[in-house]
Structures are given as structure tokens and as C-alpha cells.
Amino acid sequence: MLRALLALSLAGAATVERLSAPGIDVFLPATYDLAWSAVLLLSLAGILAVVAWGVVSVRRRAAAPVGGQAVEARLEHLDRLHASGRISDAERADARARLLGTL
Known part of the structure; x- marks a missing residue:
């Protein structure tokens, strides 16, 4: 029995040595490298798209008309x-303070 196990282990080692020639990878087939390269590129493209979307949305918010004419209006x-009497002096002062405090 020990001889049979030794023979199997030597046969397996010989097979691995034959397949370990330059350019042959026993554990990773050639399509594995291509598939994972594609996954990596798509992941990086997705991350880049999310970052670009975030930058664009932040810039849009920053460019929104908060100051200037909108505040004057x-x-x-x-x-x-x-002037029409719909709000009191205190309400007007409070609203102006809140509005000017957002600048």
C-alpha cells in the first residue's frame, strides 16, 4: 500500500513538472487572467464613474443660486x-435674519 501511494505521489509530481514548463500555469488557466483583468478594468471604470458623478453633483450644488439675486428677491x-400687513415687524426681522444667516 505504501508503494502504491509513493508511486501515485511521484506520478503526480512528474505531471506537475511537465506542466510547469514556461508559459504553462497549472493552477490558473489563460482565460482566468483575461477574465479577472476585465473585472478589474470594469471595477475601476465603475469607481471612476461614481467619483465623477459625485464631483459633478457637488459642483452643481455649489453653482445653485443661493446668493445674489435669489436672496434679493x-x-x-x-x-x-x-407692507401688506401679512407679517409683523418681529416676523419680518426674524425671517430676514434667518435668510441673511444662510449666506
């Missing part, structure tokens, strides 16, 4: 509400 609207 809101202040004029508050003044019209106050």
Missing part, C-alpha cells in the same frame, strides 16, 4: 408681505 418678498 426673497428680501423683496418679505418687504411686500410686511
